[in-house]
Amino acid sequence: MNIKVGIIGGSGYTGVELLRILHQHPNAEVTAISSRALQGKKISEVFPNMSGISDLVYSLPDDKALFDCNIVFFATPHGVAMNSSESFLDKGIKVIDLGADFRINDADLWSQWYNMEHSQSALLEEAVYGQPETRRDAIKEARLIANPGCYPTAVLLALKPLLENHLIDTSNIIADCKSGASGAGRIANQAMLLCEASESFKAYGVSGHRHFPEIKQELELMAGESVGLTFVPHLLPMIRGIEATIYVDLLDSSVDVQPYFENAYKNEEFVKILPKGTYPETRSVKSSNYCQIAVQYVEHSNKLVIMSVIDNLVKGAAGQAIQNMNLMFGLKEQEGLSQIGLLP
Known part of the structure; x- marks a missing residue:
């Protein structure tokens, strides 16, 4: 063909x-x-x-x-x-x-x-x-x-196993996301100049980013119910890559979620679940179509942290x-x- x-x-x-x-x-x-x-x-x-x-x-x-x-x-x-x-x-x-x-x-x-x-x-x-x-x-x-948008891709893949298995409180999901400058496109933009973006790190679109309704829509379709979402994007002084760190509350803190992620993506070519204790880096997926995901339960705060990285352009x-x-x-x-x- x-x-x-x-x-x-x-x-x-x-x-x-x-x-x-x-x-x-x-x-x-x-x-x-x-x-x-x-x-x-x-x-x-x-x-x-x-x-x-x-x-x-x-x-x-x-x-x-x-x-x-x-x-x-x-x-x-x-x-x-x-x-x-x-x-x-x-x-x-x-x-x-x-x-x-x-x-x-x-x-x-x-x-x-x-x-x-x-x-x-x-x-x-x-x-x-x-x-x-x-x-x-x-x-x-x-x-x-x-x-799909770049931020939604990273966030949705990170939350899919948890929502489909009803493992988390859906009323308060926090998605803390960071992107390289190429996410802003190839246009003349003062904020993207080397002297403006280099050696700096900032949030933007905190009161409302256009990817918010897209993420919320798809999360609610996965969960089958309303979802409370806080989504904050940030600009990193690098060219390409997205890292999403997502904070959720488990309904049962004794549940080991690692097998749920491994089972959810065991037949997916482009989603890789990292071993326990290993955290993903944007450089590991640079120029590739892969998404790497890791999960970590933080005992002292009763939070589950999910980390997801992709190349925003791929x-x-x-x-x-x-x-x-x-x-x-x-x-x-x-x-x-x-x-x-x-x-x-």
Whole structure:
């Protein structure tokens, strides 16, 4: 099988990650890539790591070559995929949106957080939330995938075994999360300048981050009940990676939760549960599609601490999107995604 892939919004970090990973995919080829700002430029002029590897040239999003693809990835700001996906779906082309347009099931709630009206209620109802570890069967049959956000990916994988086995008090979950600067995208932003972000560490979006309703929605679907969530993201002075430290209360403090995690993910290629007493590091998953998780019960506070790390650009974006593509086309889930973390 040779899947013809198109990328809309290929000028950012997620776009180049899609290019990098798909170049190694045995059954897929990027045949079209678009960017209004970069129309006519060679990819290698924008991303030197593609020099001598790809001769693709940026086109406009309505270029005919995109409509000759089998699947199109939207790596665009919110609002773009919402208004453009239908034209591809109508021609039998599958769509994966790496943005936020189809992640939140409630259109009114989405509008509150993204400050625009959701104009595609039918597509919102059809879209499948693309987390393979929770929606694998639905993804296989889907035309339209809402690729999860980076923070939600790390948090949801960390809490899934606890919620599905009803092991924790769901009224007070605290997700303390940290991300590298690439999570802010490849745009001019004063806060991301070297002199602003280096040798510093700060929280942001404490009163409300757009990933909050996405995380809460999915946690409540797992738990089957309302969930109380405090989510605080932080910016770390590094390029890529997410570390989520999550604090919960066990309903029964005598329960050993390690076997629940090991059983939940024993057949999952990309989720690795670390041995007791070992804590995950972002560098261990850098440039890979893996998530590493560890759990630690803190006896003196009666808290269970779950630690989860991913690469925000891979498992948190492009890698998970390609994992979804593999499922949609009946391929082995790990195709093109076997790279392990880069060390040192």
